[in-house]
Amino acid sequence: MSESLQTERKNATFNIKELTDTLNGGPEETRKRKQIESLVFNTPAFHRQDRFQLSREEIYDYSIKVYGELIKLCKKENIEIRYDNPDYVRLVGCIPEEIPVGLHVGMFSSSISDQGTEEQQKKWIPLARNFKIFGTYAQTELAHGTFVRGLETTATYDESKQEFILNSPTITSTKWWPGFLGRTSNHAVIAAQLYTKSKCYGIHMFIVQLRDLKDHKPLPGVTIGDIGDKFGFDTVDNGFLRLDNVHIPRENMLMKYAKVTPEGKYLPPTNAKVAYSAMTLIRVVLVRGSAKALASASTIAIRYSAVRHQTETAPGKEPQVLDYVTQQYKLFPQLATALAFGFAGNYMIDTFNKIHSEISSGQLDALSELHGISSGLKAYTTDTATAGIEVCRRACGGHGYSNACGIQHIYANVLPCVTLEGENTVMYLQAASKVISTIKRLEQLRRSGMDQDEAWNTAGIELVQAAKAHCHYFIVKNYLRSLEKLNMTPSLRKVMNSIALLYGNYGIDENAGDFLESGFMTGEQLNLVKAKILQLLSEVRRNAVAVVDAFDFDDKYLRSILGAYDGDVYNRLYNWAKSSPLNKTEVHSSYTEYLQQLLKSKL
Numbered sequence: 311m312s313e314s315l316q317t318e319r320k321n322a323t324f325n326i327k328e329l330t331d332t333l334n335g336g337p338e339e340t341r342k343r344k345q346i347e348s349l350v351f352n353t354p355a356f357h358r359q360d361r362f363q364l365s366r367e368e369i370y371d372y373s374i375k376v377y378g379e380l381i382k383l384c385k386k387e388n389i390e391i392r393y394d395n396p397d398y399v400r401l402v403g404c405i406p407e408e409i410p411v412g413l414h415v416g417m418f419s420s421s422i423s424d425q426g427t428e429e430q431q432k433k434w435i436p437l438a439r440n441f442k443i444f445g446t447y448a449q450t451e452l453a454h455g456t457f458v459r460g461l462e463t464t465a466t467y468d469e470s471k472q473e474f475i476l477n478s479p480t481i482t483s484t485k486w487w488p489g490f491l492g493r494t495s496n497h498a499v500i501a502a503q504l505y506t507k508s509k510c511y512g513i514h515m516f517i518v519q520l521r522d523l524k525d526h527k528p529l530p531g532v533t534i535g536d537i538g539d540k541f542g543f544d545t546v547d548n549g550f551l552r553l554d555n556v557h558i559p560r561e562n563m564l565m566k567y568a569k570v571t572p573e574g575k576y577l578p579p580t581n582a583k584v585a586y587s588a589m590t591l592i593r594v595v596l597v598r599g600s601a602k603a604l605a606s607a608s609t610i611a612i613r614y615s616a617v618r619h620q621t622e623t624a625p626g627k628e629p630q631v632l633d634y635v636t637q638q639y640k641l642f643p644q645l646a647t648a649l650a651f652g653f654a655g656n657y658m659i660d661t662f663n664k665i666h667s668e669i670s671s672g673q674l675d676a677l678s679e680l681h682g683i684s685s686g687l688k689a690y691t692t693d694t695a696t697a698g699i700e701v702c703r704r705a706c707g708g709h710g711y712s713n714a715c716g717i718q719h720i721y722a723n724v725l726p727c728v729t730l731e732g733e734n735t736v737m738y739l740q741a742a743s744k745v746i747s748t749i750k751r752l753e754q755l756r757r758s759g760m761d762q763d764e765a766w767n768t769a770g771i772e773l774v775q776a777a778k779a780h781c782h783y784f785i786v787k788n789y790l791r792s793l794e795k796l797n798m799t800p801s802l803r804k805v806m807n808s809i810a811l812l813y814g815n816y817g818i819d820e821n822a823g824d825f826l827e828s829g830f831m832t833g834e835q836l837n838l839v840k841a842k843i844l845q846l847l848s849e850v851r852r853n854a855v856a857v858v859d860a861f862d863f864d865d866k867y868l869r870s871i872l873g874a875y876d877g878d879v880y881n882r883l884y885n886w887a888k889s890s891p892l893n894k895t896e897v898h899s900s901y902t903e904y905l906q907q908l909l910k911s912k913l
């Protein structure tokens with residue numbers, strides 16, 4: 311155990327277990343979480359020491375093995391695999407890999423339970439829940455992702471056979487990106503333009519079988535595969551799919567809201583946007599996911615900064631890098647942001663569950679509001695978390711560039727979230743319409759003679775800025791309100807208040823121009839904010855390691871040599887390097903192949 315970390319933990323002014331329980335929702339919640347997590351951390355199949363030295367194919371193979379182990383574990387422990395089952399959420403939450411269950415449960419099954427009729431749910435949900443089928447959610451195409459109304463895949467109703475014919479009419483209509491589509495899934499919920507009696511009724515959702523359940527071979531008319539290597543998400547076979555007049559029964563159209571009768575008559579839904587519900591759920595989940603990812607990166611960087619000593623500030627005195635104010639200014643706002651986003655994630659899940667039950671009972675009024683806030687917060691938290699995670703990685707210096715750091719994999723897994731489930735710029739624009747000052751700008755542009763679309767596009771930059779400000783304001787307000795509601799001992803409350811004040815003041819400092827431009831604050835007041843930040847950094851310094859300890863991430867989840875709980879960084883780093891496949895032999899074969907000839911040649 312690193313002496314520096316021991317001292318940090320001894321100096322803490324609050325009880326770490328109390329904060330862990332507070333963040334988990336109480337001691338009983340902590341107990342349940344740790345009990346469930348121990349199932350994963352004590353199962354060797356879920357962990358590979360050489361995970362970051364595998365090829366793409368080996369990594370995919372490993373992810374499918376983990377998928378199978380997870381399903382077996384859930385069956386053995388009688389944990390129902392539903393996105394609204396807390397034990398299931400705890401279980402998948404401690405597996406730091408993207409595995410197929412996420413899309414199968416979070417989008418494929420949830421689309422059917424949200425938009426399928428009773429009969430359709432009775433037929434398909436048990437098959438999905440018992441993993442008799444593996445599903446994904448195939449909406450995005452090669453040429454369209456954001457513009458859902460512009461998707462080109464067609465579903466044409468054939469009255470004589472009472473079937474839909476699914477077709478990819480152009481190369482650009484090829485489904486492209488859906489997770490676990492390329493090799494894993496044998497079914498998909500597919501978004502397609504519905505045609506009946508030669509009329510188009512827009513995007514609707516259809517259950518389509520893609521592969522044979524006996525030998526997993528693609529069915530006739532189905533061309534399917536992996537889209538190739540990516541920036542990250544290397545466990546995921548994001549796929550492509552082309553459909554050549556694939557016939558499905560009429561009953562495979564999700565018909566809780568919109569319907570097509572056997573005679574081919576289209577019956578519209580009360581709200582066309584209910585078809586988009588699966589996207590909203592994932593956006594809500596991504597808010598909490600961003601918080602967890604930033605908390606993980608903060609844990610690694612702050613522990614490492616407490617262990618790392620660098621540069622003499624006085625003869626013979628080499629301080630911890632965590633004592634440098636610049637290091638504190640990098641890391642403590644990330645820690646504060648992770649806490650703020652955690653509270654925002656809790657709010658979003660509670661709000662989603664409340665509105666979701668209203669929507670399920672047919673009350674659709676709050677759908678638009680839920681869409682606006684979930685889109686805005688998804689964009690704001692994923693943008694901010696990815697940037698903050700990279701700040702944490704850089705704060706680890708040279709070792710931050712080694713895969714032994716562990717932050718790279720957190721970053722690579724969060725980075726696509728700024729695009730998937732709605733490209734962030736476009737998502738901001740879904741919350742901006744609620745911000746008054748921007749509306750005034752739009753009205754001014756309209757008065758100048760522009761039409762709505764032109765005015766909207768011209769005001770786009772301000773719209774996005776307004777949406778970011780709106781989300782930031784919401785997160786600060788929710789953070790303070792959440793702290794007020796929590797029972798905490800005075801010592802813990804003092805620490806949490808300092809961190810919350812740091813988050814608020816840091817946000818003002820980061821956006822000082824907006825506060826000056828709007829006349830909301832003067833230069834003098836902004837200087838007070840800067841002074842307050844310095845004071846808060848020194849307050850947080852004493853407890854920073856203890857606060858990240860309270861997140862209670864197991865070393866097996868963090869997979870970080872720099873951020874391990876015992877802080878034994880240098881021995882671990884040396885052993886990790888020695889285990890690298892490149893060091894298997896004293897002399898690498900390339901020597902005899904190439905270098906030796908070079909040495910001998912008469913160049």
Ligand SMILES: CC(C)(COP(=O)(O)OP(=O)(O)OC[C@H]1O[C@@H](n2cnc3c(N)ncnc32)[C@H](O)[C@@H]1OP(=O)(O)O)[C@@H](O)C(=O)NCCC(=O)NCCSC(=O)CCCC(=O)O
Pocket residue numbers: 412413447449450455456457458459489583584586587589590592677678681729730731732733736740
């Ligand atoms: C861009 C918009 C938001 C709007 O598109 P548009 O063509 O401009 O307009 P529209 O379709 O006629 O809609 C305008 C209207 O529809 C509303 N709306 C839009 N989306 C939703 C929603 N989700 N819930 C509830 N309401 C929604 C909007 O608020 C508009 O309402 P309004 O007419 O103003 O009252 C929408 O199409 C959209 O969400 N695009 C992003 C596509 C997306 O998120 N794709 C995700 C694919 S699945 C995925 O990435 C999974 C990754 C998971 C993983 O890998 O783990």
Ligand SMILES: Cc1cc2nc3c(=O)[nH]c(=O)nc-3n(C[C@H](O)[C@H](O)[C@H](O)COP(=O)(O)OP(=O)(O)OC[C@H]3O[C@@H](n4cnc5c(N)ncnc54)[C@H](O)[C@@H]3O)c2cc1C
Pocket residue numbers: 413447448449450453454455456457486487488489543548726729730731732733734735736739770
């Ligand atoms: C790792 C990963 C996993 C994914 N998984 C799935 C999945 O499981 N299922 C699925 O269906 N899809 C999936 N997707 C696709 C994802 O949902 C889309 O990529 C995403 O919705 C963005 O759409 P796009 O790619 O068309 O980007 P585009 O919209 O083409 O974005 C390109 C640029 O255009 C800008 N832009 C576009 N429209 C507007 C506008 N109206 N106003 C202003 N600017 C605009 C954007 O801001 C962006 O800067 C996945 C993608 C990734 C990266």
